[in-house]
Amino acid sequence: MKDYFVFVEPYQKNTLWAGQNLQNQLKSSQKIGELWLISAQKHGLSRVSGQNLDEFFAQNRQFFGFYPHKTYPNLHKIIDAGQKLSLQVHPDNKLAKKLNSFGKDEAWLVLNKGDDPFIIGAKSNDFAEKITEINNENIDKHCNFSDLEKNDFAYISAGLIHSIPQGALVYEIQQNSDLTFRIFDFDRLDTNGQKRELHFELAKVAIKPKLSPKIIHDNKKNQQSLVKNKFFNLEKVKISQKFLLFPQNDVFWYEIIIISGQGKINDAPFKPFDAILISGQIEKPIEFQAENALILINKII
Structure with missing residues (x-):
């Protein structure tokens, strides 16, 4: 096989909450909140050798070692948070299957830590019953905060509530899923002056309040x-x-x-x-x- 490696052209995702890091680096006129570096997700396809990644994956089975599954397994992205991202949760595979999708475990490598701590995890086992009560004034009573530093790595299992703070730049690896259930959006207004949809009923089923993040600090070694x-x-x-x-x-x-x-x-x-x-x-x-x-x-x- 002649070409043992290929570069991937990322998908640029415009978002309401985007910062300026990606916009400046890519010299774009658009607000880029996420750069999907490797993505076969139908809502944002990376490209390889002139093809969408899902097509390249299907048509070059030898390159991928005759991988036994039909769906590309994961997604890599850079997140540039110019505002706080919504407090959210992702479903596990069991719940996602009912929605004809995959679950979403994910993990972060912090590139810039942001203005405030990261929100990761619930403070009480009955958190799911309280999600409609959350507001800007009491969120600290319901959620745990983590002071992640640059180069810290955090594993976020499906069912673990989380929010990335304003000013953070984060690398993320995740399962190939785009299922996100918003719990609280910090009263953000969209371009039409409306609050974005929240997903209380789905979130209640997805939330696993006893979960906590697995955090790894930089070991200062080469690998x-x-x-x-x-x-x-x-x-x-x-x-x-x-x-x-x-x-x-x-x-x-x-x-x-x-x-x-x-x-x-x-x-x-x-x-x-x-x-x-x-x-x-x-x-x-x-x-x-x-x-x-x-x-x-x-x-x-």
Whole structure:
């Protein structure tokens, strides 16, 4: 196979609450709240070699190691929060199946920590019965807050309530789902001057109030495993000169996200927020060269 890796063109998602980091970096006239780096989600498709990712995935089965499932498994994005994101929850696979979708476990790597703490988790086991009472004045009585710092990693299981604060810039990996149930939207008005829809009844079913986030701090080493479970196999790699990605027999393909720094993969240049797919069919190591780069590697196993 000639092309062992391909770059992915991201989908730019305009949002009501977008900050200016992505807009400035991409020199866009639009407010970009999310950059979907690798996405086969029908509401925002990344592109590969002139095709939508879902098409490329279906038509290049050898590249993806003849992966046994028909649906691309996950989604990578950058979130640029110019305002507080809604207090929300995502369903697990069991509930999502009833809605003809997939559940949504997700995880964050904090790139900028934001103006306030992150909201993650409920304070009481009867939180679901109280969600209609939440407002700007009492939210701290109902929700837990986490002071996540730059380079902290947080795992957010389906059913765990959460909100990203204003000013935060976050990398997110998630299951391939776009099911979000809003609980509270901080009285935000849309472009028509209306409050956005809340989803109390669905949220009540999805909420798992006893859950808490799994938080990992930066170990200051060149490599760090962040999560390894049935959904993700993600590690962080700091490259000061050279890094070799060796073939592994149990990997269908690799997803690479460039968080910071510039360099080359083999002879192809990369820059921040580039996304690269590497086939698990590689026969020799893939070489990364950079003076000071931070990359994420997710292995599909």
